[in-house]
Amino acid sequence: MAHSHGHSHGYDPEHxxxxxxxxxxHCIEECLNCHAVCTMTAQYCLTEGGEHxxxxxxxxxxxxxxxxxxxxxxxxxxxxxxxxxxxxxAELCRACEEACRAISGDERLIHCAEIxxxxAESCExxxxxxxxxxxxxxxxx
Amino acid sequence: MAHSHGHSHGYDPEHxxxxxxxxxxHCIEECLNCHAVCTMTAQYCLTEGGEHxxxxxxxxxxxxxxxxxxxxxxxxxxxxxxxxxxxxxAELCRACEEACRAISGDERLIHCAEIxxxxAESCExxxxxxxxxxxxxxxxx
Amino acid sequence: MAHSHGHSHGYDPEHxxxxxxxxxxHCIEECLNCHAVCTMTAQYCLTEGGEHxxxxxxxxxxxxxxxxxxxxxxxxxxxxxxxxxxxxxAELCRACEEACRAISGDERLIHCAEIxxxxAESCExxxxxxxxxxxxxxxxx
Amino acid sequence: MAHSHGHSHGYDPEHxxxxxxxxxxHCIEECLNCHAVCTMTAQYCLTEGGEHxxxxxxxxxxxxxxxxxxxxxxxxxxxxxxxxxxxxxAELCRACEEACRAISGDERLIHCAEIxxxxAESCExxxxxxxxxxxxxxxxx
Numbered sequence: 375m376a377h378s379h380g381h382s383h384g385y386d387p388e389h390x391x392x393x394x395x396x397x398x399x400h401c402i403e404e405c406l407n408c409h410a411v412c413t414m415t416a417q418y419c420l421t422e423g424g425e426h427x428x429x430x431x432x433x434x435x436x437x438x439x440x441x442x443x444x445x446x447x448x449x450x451x452x453x454x455x456x457x458x459x460x461x462x463x464a465e466l467c468r469a470c471e472e473a474c475r476a477i478s479g480d481e482r483l484i485h486c487a488e489i490x491x492x493x494a495e496s497c498e499x500x501x502x503x504x505x506x507x508x509x510x511x512x513x514x515x
Numbered sequence: 516m517a518h519s520h521g522h523s524h525g526y527d528p529e530h531x532x533x534x535x536x537x538x539x540x541h542c543i544e545e546c547l548n549c550h551a552v553c554t555m556t557a558q559y560c561l562t563e564g565g566e567h568x569x570x571x572x573x574x575x576x577x578x579x580x581x582x583x584x585x586x587x588x589x590x591x592x593x594x595x596x597x598x599x600x601x602x603x604x605a606e607l608c609r610a611c612e613e614a615c616r617a618i619s620g621d622e623r624l625i626h627c628a629e630i631x632x633x634x635a636e637s638c639e640x641x642x643x644x645x646x647x648x649x650x651x652x653x654x655x656x
Numbered sequence: 657m658a659h660s661h662g663h664s665h666g667y668d669p670e671h672x673x674x675x676x677x678x679x680x681x682h683c684i685e686e687c688l689n690c691h692a693v694c695t696m697t698a699q700y701c702l703t704e705g706g707e708h709x710x711x712x713x714x715x716x717x718x719x720x721x722x723x724x725x726x727x728x729x730x731x732x733x734x735x736x737x738x739x740x741x742x743x744x745x746a747e748l749c750r751a752c753e754e755a756c757r758a759i760s761g762d763e764r765l766i767h768c769a770e771i772x773x774x775x776a777e778s779c780e781x782x783x784x785x786x787x788x789x790x791x792x793x794x795x796x797x
Numbered sequence: 798m799a800h801s802h803g804h805s806h807g808y809d810p811e812h813x814x815x816x817x818x819x820x821x822x823h824c825i826e827e828c829l830n831c832h833a834v835c836t837m838t839a840q841y842c843l844t845e846g847g848e849h850x851x852x853x854x855x856x857x858x859x860x861x862x863x864x865x866x867x868x869x870x871x872x873x874x875x876x877x878x879x880x881x882x883x884x885x886x887a888e889l890c891r892a893c894e895e896a897c898r899a900i901s902g903d904e905r906l907i908h909c910a911e912i913x914x915x916x917a918e919s920c921e922x923x924x925x926x927x928x929x930x931x932x933x934x935x936x937x938x
Contacts, residue, residue, distance in 0.1 A: 385574035385840055406829060413873040417808055420711035427709050429702040433526035436718075437594050443866065444585050450836040453578050455607055462603040466596055526699055547688060554732040558667055561852040568850050570843040577859075584725065591695040667856035715808035719876050726867050735860050737889055744885040748878055 386452035398449055401460070401496045405446035408467060408493035412439035415474075415486040426480070431473055438470035438490065445497060461501035467494035527593035539590060542601070542637045546587035549608060549634035553580035556615070556627040567621070572614055579611035579631065586638060602642035608635035668734035680731060683742070683778045687728035690749060690775035694721035697756070697768040708762070713755055720752035720772065727779060743783035749776035809875035821872055824919045828869035828886065831916035835862035835893060838909040849903070854896055861893035861913065868920060884924035890917035 416435040419426035445463035448456040467490040474487035557576040560567035586604035589597040608631040615628035698717040701708035727745035730738040749772040756769035839858040842849035868886035871879040890913040897910035 385570045385844070402833070406833070410825070410829070410869075410873055413870060414875075417711065417715065417874050420709065420714050421808070423709070427702065427705070429526045429699065432702050432714075433592060433594060433699065434596070436592065437589060437596050440585055440588060441600065444581055446833075447581060447836060448578060450833055451574060451577065451840050452837075453574060455575070455578050455610060458603045458606050459582065462599045465599050469596060526703070543692070547692070551684070551688070551728075551732055554729060555734075558733050558852065558856065561850065561855050562667070564850070568843065568846070570840065573843050573855075574840065587692075588695060591692055592699050593696075667852045711808045715874060715876055716878070718874065719871060719878050722867055722870060723882065726863055729863060730860060733856060733859065735856060737857070737860050737892060740885045740888050741864065744881045747881050751878060 384454060397496075397499065401500045402446050402449045404493040404496040405442045405449065405463065408489050409439050409442035409446065411486050411489045412436075412442065412470060415482060418482055425477055426483075431477070434466070434470045434473045435486075438466045441466045442493060449500075457501050457503060460497040464494045464497035464501055467491070467497065525595060538637075538640065542641045543587050543590045545634040545637040546583045546590065546604065549630050550580050550583035550587065552627050552630045553577075553583065553611060556623060559623055566618055567624075572618070575607070575611045575614045576627075579607045582607045583634060590641075598642050598644060601638040605635045605638035605642060608632070608638065666736060679778075679781065683782045684728050684731045686775040686778040687724045687731065687745065690771050691721050691724035691728065693768050693771045694718075694724065694752060697764060700764055707759055708765075713759070716748070716752045716755045717768075720748045723748045724775060731782070739783050739785065742779040746776045746779035746783060749773070749779065807877060820919075820922065824883070824923050825869050825872045827916040827919040828865045828872065831890060831912050832862050832865035832869065834909050834912045835859075835865065838897070838905060841905055848900055849906075854900070857889070857893045857896045858909075861889045864889045865916060872923075880924050880926060883920040887917045887920035887924055890914070890920065 412435045416432055416439065419431055419435065425431070441459070441463045445456070445459045448459045453459075471487045471490035471494065474483040474490065477483050553576045557573055557580065560572055560576065566572070582600070582604045586597070586600045589600045594600075612628045612631035612635065615624040615631065618624050694717045698714055698721065701713055701717065707713070723741070723745045727738070727741045730741045735741075753769045753772035753776065756765040756772065759765050835858045839855055839862065842854055842858065848854070864882070864886045868879070868882045871882045876882075894910045894913035894917065897906040897913065900906050
């Protein structure tokens with residue numbers, strides 16, 4: 375029988391030491407990394423000026439940085455509501471990726487877009503619950 | 516003809532002075548208020564101990580406080596992505612309301628539940644876009 | 657004899673209903689207000705462009721907004737360590753006030769400077785402890 | 798001749814590639830790590846209950862987690878005001894370390910205390926400016 379996953383029914387800061395835990399740990403790292411890169415990229419864009427400092431570019435970088443931080447915090451607390459914040463985080467990461475790719479020829483923005491894409495993917499997995507339920511399913515019999 | 520709403524296409528920290536603006540302003544206040552009440556309630560529960568200090572109660576109060584802060588920040592920035600964070604905020608407010616109501620006979624928790632419910636309602640309106648598009652529709656002809 | 661003030665020795669989210677409480681409540685409101693105004697002003701400056709969107713102007717507005725939020729949170733939790741964050745907040749508010757005043761002829765920046773000054777003053781009082789100890793002294797005999 | 802250090806006069810998200818940069822990068826990592834560990838430890842303590850869930854213990858863990866996050870953000874933005882937040886962060890880390898050590902015989906709290914001590918040390922170096930000016934001095938002639 376599948377073992378019940380603590381974090382699907384309540385706060386579980388210790389998490390379980392299995393595939394779920396790896397997926398969770400990986401997502402925390404992606405979120406923290408994306409938060410850091412978006413924060414630095416926003417400042418870089420302000421320094422560059424011009425189209426880089428457009429309110430829509432800086433705005434989505436700040437939005438993405440902030441929701442990544444929150445998504446990481448929910449995961450760190452082992453919150454059962456992390457699916458909500460991971461889903462929101464994935465959406466913002468996609469929007470930020472798009473905004474970064476819209477300015478062509480800048481390596482730092484391309485790098486930021488790649489980090490956002492990686493975070494979006496990880497958050498989408500967490501939001502769909504696949505990262506948390508697969509291992510349980512596998513162990514079912 | 517309907518005027519186009521700045522914040523539906525880009526960041527608009529000034530917002531427009533019409534019904535939309537009132538709805539937006541109201542939602543910011545609900546989010547900031549709910550953030551403050553949940554933060555104080557979490558500390559109150561820790562002081563009380565017992566079932567009040569259960570990890571699930573404190574956990575959802577911290578979750579709700581944090582997402583309310585973020586939701587307010589997206590609205591303050593006039594972010595076009597506020598629908599994402601308002602929707603997430605509404606979900607957490609409902610979860611927090613439920614957790615507060617589950618402990619009976621405590622006036623502070625009943626108060627917190629009511630604040631959460633009011634914030635959830637306002638965020639749901641913003642997330643559905645009804646708070647932002649109605650005025651525009653009305654002015655269409 | 658002077659009663660001991662809970663928040664000077666430990667976390668006290670309920671606070672006491674006296675002059676201290678009013679000072680504390682006032683400071684929370686100043687911090688939340690300054691956070692909101694700085695956040696909106698940063699977006700406004702990005703929209704304006706030019707000297708308004710200088711990295712040093714946007715930077716200090718983001719810095720000030722963030723520390724104001726944290727200062728409010730420490731006060732809301734009734735943290736005995738609020739003197740540390742209030743002192744830090746006051747310093748950033750002064751720096752932000754100065755940056756806003758350096759760009760002349762813009763009413764929104766003048767407004768932001770005034771809000772920063774008011775928050776700095778309130779935080780300085782909390783940081784020096786004068787806001788918290790006066791009431792206790794008076795009740796001493 | 799000593800080169801002028803960008804982040805001592807204005808926001809510099811790119812930072813310079815020398816000893817200063819390493820010190821800065823190291824401090825960001827310590828702050829992010831301490832934020833994560835304190836957040837997880839707070840949830841762990843809530844789960845344990847008893848003296849672990851005392852409002853003063855949870856309170857200082859939440860305080861420390863929050864100021865670490867802010868300190869990291871100031872450093873990531875290359876803010877010239879990072880000395881203010883690093884100093885505040887160092888103080889909270891010391892308070893949190895002490896609170897963790899006061900509960901004896903718990904390996905997770907000992908671990909948290911060690912992380913806090915490491916972060917405090919790094920932040921103290923940044924706050925004193927030694928991490929940022931030494932390299933410049935050395936290169937002066």
